[in-house]
Amino acid sequence: MASALRRLAKCSDSARLLSFAGCSRGRRGHFARPCTVTAQRNFSSASAMTVDLDGSTGIAVMKLHSPPVNTLSLDFLTEIAISLEKLEMNKGCRGVVVTSALPKIFSAGLDILELYGRSPERCGEFWRAVQEMWLKFYSSRLVTIAAINGSSPAGGCLLSMTCDYRIMADNPRYGIGLNETQLGIVAPFWFKDTMVNTVGHRTAEIALQLGLLYSPQDALKIGMVDELVPEEKLVSTATEAMARWFAIPDHARQITKSAMRKPTIDKLLSARETDIGNFVSFITKDSIQKSLKVYLENLRKKKA
Amino acid sequence: MASALRRLAKCSDSARLLSFAGCSRGRRGHFARPCTVTAQRNFSSASAMTVDLDGSTGIAVMKLHSPPVNTLSLDFLTEIAISLEKLEMNKGCRGVVVTSALPKIFSAGLDILELYGRSPERCGEFWRAVQEMWLKFYSSRLVTIAAINGSSPAGGCLLSMTCDYRIMADNPRYGIGLNETQLGIVAPFWFKDTMVNTVGHRTAEIALQLGLLYSPQDALKIGMVDELVPEEKLVSTATEAMARWFAIPDHARQITKSAMRKPTIDKLLSARETDIGNFVSFITKDSIQKSLKVYLENLRKKKA
Amino acid sequence: MASALRRLAKCSDSARLLSFAGCSRGRRGHFARPCTVTAQRNFSSASAMTVDLDGSTGIAVMKLHSPPVNTLSLDFLTEIAISLEKLEMNKGCRGVVVTSALPKIFSAGLDILELYGRSPERCGEFWRAVQEMWLKFYSSRLVTIAAINGSSPAGGCLLSMTCDYRIMADNPRYGIGLNETQLGIVAPFWFKDTMVNTVGHRTAEIALQLGLLYSPQDALKIGMVDELVPEEKLVSTATEAMARWFAIPDHARQITKSAMRKPTIDKLLSARETDIGNFVSFITKDSIQKSLKVYLENLRKKKA
Numbered sequence: 039m040a041s042a043l044r045r046l047a048k049c050s051d052s053a054r055l056l057s058f059a060g061c062s063r064g065r066r067g068h069f070a071r072p073c074t075v076t077a078q079r080n081f082s083s084a085s086a087m088t089v090d091l092d093g094s095t096g097i098a099v100m101k102l103h104s105p106p107v108n109t110l111s112l113d114f115l116t117e118i119a120i121s122l123e124k125l126e127m128n129k130g131c132r133g134v135v136v137t138s139a140l141p142k143i144f145s146a147g148l149d150i151l152e153l154y155g156r157s158p159e160r161c162g163e164f165w166r167a168v169q170e171m172w173l174k175f176y177s178s179r180l181v182t183i184a185a186i187n188g189s190s191p192a193g194g195c196l197l198s199m200t201c202d203y204r205i206m207a208d209n210p211r212y213g214i215g216l217n218e219t220q221l222g223i224v225a226p227f228w229f230k231d232t233m234v235n236t237v238g239h240r241t242a243e244i245a246l247q248l249g250l251l252y253s254p255q256d257a258l259k260i261g262m263v264d265e266l267v268p269e270e271k272l273v274s275t276a277t278e279a280m281a282r283w284f285a286i287p288d289h290a291r292q293i294t295k296s297a298m299r300k301p302t303i304d305k306l307l308s309a310r311e312t313d314i315g316n317f318v319s320f321i322t323k324d325s326i327q328k329s330l331k332v333y334l335e336n337l338r339k340k341k342a
Numbered sequence: 343m344a345s346a347l348r349r350l351a352k353c354s355d356s357a358r359l360l361s362f363a364g365c366s367r368g369r370r371g372h373f374a375r376p377c378t379v380t381a382q383r384n385f386s387s388a389s390a391m392t393v394d395l396d397g398s399t400g401i402a403v404m405k406l407h408s409p410p411v412n413t414l415s416l417d418f419l420t421e422i423a424i425s426l427e428k429l430e431m432n433k434g435c436r437g438v439v440v441t442s443a444l445p446k447i448f449s450a451g452l453d454i455l456e457l458y459g460r461s462p463e464r465c466g467e468f469w470r471a472v473q474e475m476w477l478k479f480y481s482s483r484l485v486t487i488a489a490i491n492g493s494s495p496a497g498g499c500l501l502s503m504t505c506d507y508r509i510m511a512d513n514p515r516y517g518i519g520l521n522e523t524q525l526g527i528v529a530p531f532w533f534k535d536t537m538v539n540t541v542g543h544r545t546a547e548i549a550l551q552l553g554l555l556y557s558p559q560d561a562l563k564i565g566m567v568d569e570l571v572p573e574e575k576l577v578s579t580a581t582e583a584m585a586r587w588f589a590i591p592d593h594a595r596q597i598t599k600s601a602m603r604k605p606t607i608d609k610l611l612s613a614r615e616t617d618i619g620n621f622v623s624f625i626t627k628d629s630i631q632k633s634l635k636v637y638l639e640n641l642r643k644k645k646a
Numbered sequence: 647m648a649s650a651l652r653r654l655a656k657c658s659d660s661a662r663l664l665s666f667a668g669c670s671r672g673r674r675g676h677f678a679r680p681c682t683v684t685a686q687r688n689f690s691s692a693s694a695m696t697v698d699l700d701g702s703t704g705i706a707v708m709k710l711h712s713p714p715v716n717t718l719s720l721d722f723l724t725e726i727a728i729s730l731e732k733l734e735m736n737k738g739c740r741g742v743v744v745t746s747a748l749p750k751i752f753s754a755g756l757d758i759l760e761l762y763g764r765s766p767e768r769c770g771e772f773w774r775a776v777q778e779m780w781l782k783f784y785s786s787r788l789v790t791i792a793a794i795n796g797s798s799p800a801g802g803c804l805l806s807m808t809c810d811y812r813i814m815a816d817n818p819r820y821g822i823g824l825n826e827t828q829l830g831i832v833a834p835f836w837f838k839d840t841m842v843n844t845v846g847h848r849t850a851e852i853a854l855q856l857g858l859l860y861s862p863q864d865a866l867k868i869g870m871v872d873e874l875v876p877e878e879k880l881v882s883t884a885t886e887a888m889a890r891w892f893a894i895p896d897h898a899r900q901i902t903k904s905a906m907r908k909p910t911i912d913k914l915l916s917a918r919e920t921d922i923g924n925f926v927s928f929i930t931k932d933s934i935q936k937s938l939k940v941y942l943e944n945l946r947k948k949k950a
Contacts, residue, residue, distance in 0.1 A: 166392045202551065219898040230905055235543045239843045240869055243906045247810065247899050248890060261544055282552060289635070290523040291551050297534055331897070506855065539847045565848055584855060591937070594827040595855050601838055602851045 040143055078079035086114050088139065089121050089220060092175050096132035096171045099179075100272070107146035110193045112160075115167040116150075119174045120198075126179060133181035133282055135276045136201065138188055142212070147192030153223075154330040156316045158267055159203040166315045168193070169310060171226060175200035176276070177303050181283040185272045186263065187213050190214040191251055192225075195262075202295070206254045207269035213251035214262060220249035224320070226313060228306045237261050381482045382486075389419050391406070392443065393425050400436035402429050406442035411450035416451075416464075419471040422501075423478050430483055436588060439580045440505065446516070453494030458634040462622045469621045471632055472497070473614060481503035481607050482608055483596050485587040489580045491573055492521055492581035494518040494641075495555055498531075499566075503536045506599070508566070509560045511573035517555035518566060522607060524553035526633040528624070530617060532610045539606060541565050663756060665733070677894075692851075694722050695760035696747065697729050704740035704848035705888055706733050707789075707881070710732060711747035715754035716943065718801045720768075722757075723775040727782045734787055741789035743884045746796055750820070754801030762938040766926045773925045776920060783808035785911050787892040787900050793884045795877055798822040799859055800833075803870075807840045810848045810903070811887055812870070815877035822870060830926070830937040834915045834921060845912060846870050 086104035091097075100121060102108045110118075125131045138144045152164045175182060175197065182201040189212045190198050196216065198204050206214065216233055218225045225233070225246055233242040244250070245260075257263045265300050267275045284290065306313065320326060383529065390408035404425060406412045412573075414422075429435045442448045456468045479486060479501065486505040493516045495504050502508050510518065520537055522529045529537070529550055537546040541564050548554070550565075561567045571579045587595065610617065625628060694712035699705070708729060710716045716724075733739045746752045760772045783790060783805065788950065790809040797820045798806050804824065806812050814822065823839055826833045833841070833854055841850040845868050852858070853868075865871045875883045914921065928934060 159442070203548070219894045219902055222895040222898050224898050224901045224905075227905055230902075237544070238542055238846055239906070240845070243843070243903075244811070244872070246902045246906065248894060249898075264548075286552060287526040288525045289629075290528050290553075292524050293528045294523055294534075295547075295549045297528070297531055298543070298550065325897075507852070537683055539851070541848070542846055568852070590827045590856060591830040593933075594830050594832050594857075597852075597856045598833045598838075601835055602847070602854065604771070 041059050046117075087121060089125070091125065091131055093130050093164075093278075095280075096130060096284070097277060098131050098134040100125075100134055100136045101139040102137070102145060105140060107143045108138055108140055108194070109146045109149040109151075109166070110171075110197075110312065111149040111152055112164045115164075115189075119171045121169070121211055122174050122178060126174075131180060132210045132288065133183065133185070133280045134178075135185050135273065135280070136197065137142045137185035137272065137276075141188065143188040143194075144186045144190040144196030146189070147194045147195060149212065149333060150221075150330060153321050154327065154334060158322055161318045161321055162314050165314050166310075166326060169228075170230075172196065172200060172209050173303065173306065176232065176299055179288075181280060181291070183279055183283075185276045186212075186214065187253075187269055187272050188212055191217045196229055197237050198289045199262070202283065203264050205265045205267060205272060205275050205279065206257060206263040207272055208266040209269060210232060210253050210255065212254055214252040214254070214257050215249070216246055217251050218247035219247060221333060222326065224271060228302070228313070231302045231330070232260075233303065235299075357638060365583045369548045374445055378453075384616050391420055391421060391425060393429070395429065395432065395435055399435050399581075399584075400489075400588070401581060402438040404433050404438055405430075405443040406441070406449060407535075409444060411447045412442055412444055412498070413450045413453040414472070414501075415453040415456055415469050419468075419475045423471070423475045426478050426484075427483060430478075435484060436592065437487065437584045438482075439487045439489050439584070440501065441489035441576065441580075444463075445492065447492040447498075448494035448500030448518075449489045449501060450493070451498045453629055454525075454634060454638060457625050458631060458638060465622045465625055467519065469618050471534075473610065473617070476500065476504060476536075477607065477610065480536065480603055481600070483585060483592075483593070484627075487580045487583055487587075488577045490516075490518065491569065491576050493555075494520050500533055500536060502564070503540050506587065507568050509569045509571060509576060509579050510561060510567040511576055512558050512570040513573060514557050516558055518549055518558070518561050519555040521553035521555050523551060525637060526630065530621065531613075532617070535606045535609065538629070541602075568633070574586065607620070650852075653751075656719050671681065693725055694774075695725060695729060698731070699736065699739055701738050704738060704892070705885060706742040708733075708742055708744045709740075710745070710746040710753055713748060715751045716746055716748055716802070717754045717757040717761055717897065718776070718779075718805075719757040719760075719773045720775050723772075723779045727775070727779045730782050730788075733781075736833060740896065741791065741888045743791050743793050743881065743888070744784075744805065745793035745880065745884075749796065751796040751802075752794045752798040752822075753802030753805060754797070755802045755804075758829075758938060758942060761929050762880065762935065762942060766930055767928055769926045770922050772848070773922050774918075775838075777914065777921070778803065780808060781911065784840065786908055787896075789888060791884045791887055793880045794820075794822065794871065795819055795880050797848075797859075801823050804840060806835055807844050807870070810891065811872050811881050813873045813875060813880060813887065814863050814865060814871040815880055816874040817877060818861050818863070820862055822862070822865050823857070824854055825857035825859050827855060829941060831887040834925065835911070835917075836921070838922060839910045839913065843907075937947070 043060060047136045048159075086102070088101045088103060090099050090101075092099075100118075102113070102118070104114050108114075122134070125134055148168065153161065156164070182203075184198040184201040184204045186198055186204060186206040188207070195214050198214065206212070216229055218229075230242065230246060233246060236242075237245065243259050245252075252260065252262060254263065254266050258266050265275065265279070343503050359577075390406070392405045392407060394403050394405075396403075406422070408415075408418050412418075420569075426438070429438055452472065457465065460468070485507075487507045487509065488502040488505040490508060490510040491500055492511070494510075496515060499518050510516070516625065520529045520533055522533075534546065534550060538552060540546075545564050556564065556566060558567065560571050562570050569579065569583070668876075694710070696709045696711060698709075708726075710726070712719070712722050717724075730742070733742055756776065761769065764772070786808075790811075792806040792809040792812045794806055794812060794814040796815070798814075798820060803822050809912050814820070824833045824837055826837075827906065838850065838854060841854060844850075845853065849868050860868065860870060862871065866874050873883065873887070922924050
């Protein structure tokens, strides 16, 4: 635990200090007004994101906006999943670009405050929402492109990896990876499966055991992201990439996507309750709760 | 569909225009005489290929010769499978080099004319022949080397990928890949499995969804082919490669090959009829037939 | 067989001539005194290895010392497995570095003398010990790092691949790989699975069929080893690497390691007796025994 914190403390980027951290509650309201005003249909209202669908192109842009670092709380996960579901049901939508409205951070991952000091019931409810978000994105009929404009540890990395294509801002200060072990917790089997599907067995083995956060250059090298561009070109590059995916008839692309991902999805679907049970019994252990307490206290000291 | 055609229309190589296309019927007879005369035993007679077995080396060369672009019709698939079976039964044969007798094209893949306007029975018969070709090659006791001397889309790419080793002519005009989705159709699970076994899960996911055709250089980079050589050195390089495989005792190599491929083969064997049923019900759909019609009409216009 | 021997005969390094060979019996006693004297606890006594645990760091160094080439006999395999088990039970131990006390060779692999002219019972007992060594290492709770300071064919490569991390001496004379087919024998499914988990399906397919031995540079390129260093820096580099693994809380790392490897381990556990039966019936075949005889005779001639 201590050494993981030392490692995190070395990061110069304050966003990375908050990797896989919470502490965002009570601040959200301040920034929660939609930060973009567009002529297109906007699904969000006083929410932690904006979703803009351009009816002429069929491309929606989902901008995560839960300050300070887009941690994935129960509410936020639910909102993300519902927003995707709405887009899925909208016949005018063929693809979605997921990005962050906040500087330097794509998403800091699961909200530690949802894991610390909570009842088993609440932990179970939270975990079901994490599963739901993953299931919805990994099996989406839409073309999903992550425009990763900041650090993307743990759950943020998972969200990116559910997408069909990942473009990251070429800023060496940003990191991406499933760094759960650094906090003394463990990525569940379906995080692991998604990682193996993305970077292969051996790279996943070493990355997951060491909880590695990769620089954009290294992430590109191992195939965790597909393309790097200067940050200001992220959205335009995502739009251009979308055009290549739209060139393919939707039904053929969707059947192919399902053929690739269905075995992984079915594995979670057939073990969903067991997975929730495992998570709850792990996270509510005294030793794990103690680790999380120390971690949160250290975070608070750093911020003070 | 339209955009897929636009993409194809950009190719400067006429062979690529015919990627995954048919239109070869009625012409075959013209070129079907064996184009090489050799002192070795020749299995073919007035067929769409020549098979020359060199008794002194144990190497057979199978040259596909079904003008204009080696599309895989029911007859041609059957002939290919029977030719391989004959070689398998010949104790003097230890390896086979598969190549094309036609310029610029290895094989344009499955014959679209077998898919358009046919009865469900005929479609099923055709699909069984595609399965049979794959099963025979992927499980062959022989060392199989593809000498890819031209473009190799869709079924042509599949045939290459069943081989133990792939050498491609280093000509940037050639393309190779499973580009089915570009035509609005879908590679079945065993095409996909072969692709995953060759290039890994993530590369297969993106290549199959986008129906990508790779240049030889890019195909080498992702591991879809193993070696590039100037076109005139293809056969000699294949012979040299064969020597490396022949240096290994056959029984040890064969057991090892089977251990690697049996799970993938068993998957199709245990779902063969279901797979035929799925294919027939997909390909005979009105919407798919309409797509194929448009595609064929466009091909004819281009050729006119 | 002959060609495999020719290939081996080309190697300039005498250690490689003995790749996957035996002939070490009767010599062991000579070198079997522990070659290092340390202040730390030493598990070994007049054995074929030394195991030094540094209580202050929690790092054990296991030095294989069964001259001339660390072939894995029944006794040696048993000793290796028991030594690891003792370390596992020692709460002061968190990681182990496996290396060789002999020059130029990490381990020459399974002892051919255990395979030639033995009763089926003895062959079965031997194979169970090979399984046991693999099972213990592949599932170890400890951080396992292979410091590969010499050639590492066949069983030597397998032992390396069970580790969490592999550092190899950057000496082009050394080779590493599962070269079983070169001797006319076959790596069993769990050797193959370990290889696929390490270098991926396609690379494993070609490497196993051709029984390839890779130079350190090539082994790094395909991911069979993780890092190359000058030979004199092997142990210090291994210690530094260990520190990165120790930075992760043990329980999180161990659960993650198990999640990655359990399916592969369970596959052998559920087919252990069948696997022994298959091995015994294969290795006791007349044709295989004859091959091994020729191989051993050639080895003896070379040494004379």
